[in-house]
Amino acid sequence: MTDIPADLPAESVAGATVSARTPWRTGLRRFRRHPLALASVVFLLLVIAAAVFAGAISGHDPNAVDLLHAREAPSVAHWLGTDPTGRDVFSRLLHAARVSLGVGLAAAALAVVLGSLLGSFAGLLGRWVDTVVMRLADIFMSFPTLVVIVVVAGVLGPSVPTMIIAIGLFQWPVCGRIVRGVTLSLREHEYLLAARAAGAGSGWLMLRHIIPAALPPICVAATFATAQAIGMEATFSFLGLGVQPPTASWGNMLTDAQSLTVIADQPWLWLSPGIAVALTVLAVNFIGDGLRDAVDPRQS
Numbered sequence: 001m002t003d004i005p006a007d008l009p010a011e012s013v014a015g016a017t018v019s020a021r022t023p024w025r026t027g028l029r030r031f032r033r034h035p036l037a038l039a040s041v042v043f044l045l046l047v048i049a050a051a052v053f054a055g056a057i058s059g060h061d062p063n064a065v066d067l068l069h070a071r072e073a074p075s076v077a078h079w080l081g082t083d084p085t086g087r088d089v090f091s092r093l094l095h096a097a098r099v100s101l102g103v104g105l106a107a108a109a110l111a112v113v114l115g116s117l118l119g120s121f122a123g124l125l126g127r128w129v130d131t132v133v134m135r136l137a138d139i140f141m142s143f144p145t146l147v148v149i150v151v152v153a154g155v156l157g158p159s160v161p162t163m164i165i166a167i168g169l170f171q172w173p174v175c176g177r178i179v180r181g182v183t184l185s186l187r188e189h190e191y192l193l194a195a196r197a198a199g200a201g202s203g204w205l206m207l208r209h210i211i212p213a214a215l216p217p218i219c220v221a222a223t224f225a226t227a228q229a230i231g232m233e234a235t236f237s238f239l240g241l242g243v244q245p246p247t248a249s250w251g252n253m254l255t256d257a258q259s260l261t262v263i264a265d266q267p268w269l270w271l272s273p274g275i276a277v278a279l280t281v282l283a284v285n286f287i288g289d290g291l292r293d294a295v296d297p298r299q300s
Helices: 010-020 023-032 035-052 054-058 089-125 127-142 145-156 160-169 172-186 190-197 202-213 215-238 250-258 260-265 271-295
Strands: none
Touching (some): 023 035, 035 271, 054 089, 089 250, 089 271, 127 172, 190 202, 250 271
């Protein structure tokens, strides 16, 4: 810890002590104590960089068909081999990261925004608004997500926007309940009552006080929602209900693993996307654990 000179005035010493104990610095210090979370941040940054510069890194067109080199094992020319149509697996893996991460982040963002708005309104307005929003959340949580998305994909057709909207709509109740709980604990505080007396509306209170106060648990919920959305995208694409070929995603790359022959004799076709999904979801969950410890007031 930085030493404070002895000849400083008492006010300066107090100011330095307070500035050294700001919530953001305290949370960052707690987060740095979580080695798995730090390693996960580095891993995710590398994955994002690889996805952004996929074309320059891979050197192959992910959709270029070359039947003369189909199902080739990993080599110098093709680091992770080729698929049944001769496409480079490594190139498709990097380009698939754009789609899988994009779907996960977009679905989680939709869930967080919708849950934050509905949860804050429910807690702030109370009465029938609270009842309607919470019963709506119970309804969404009572339906099996997989079955509903199968039905939606059958009616509207499988597509990336359909999958993002479906996943986001069935994840918002978690964030909504968190924000509602924070709102209920804050709405009778003196500064909110004073703002109401000064003429502040519900929207102003929500944007200026409620949501900023709920931001730490919202960030934690967002990380877990992102991990769940990435896993769900892989599941739906694997079943043919998500990202459609020839666009690559980690989920539809795993469809080759449906054959026992491929699983036994051509593991390069399914191991790389499977490991990518597992490590990415695990990394996001570890970051969520680190954020939870960072914002937990009971942590010393």
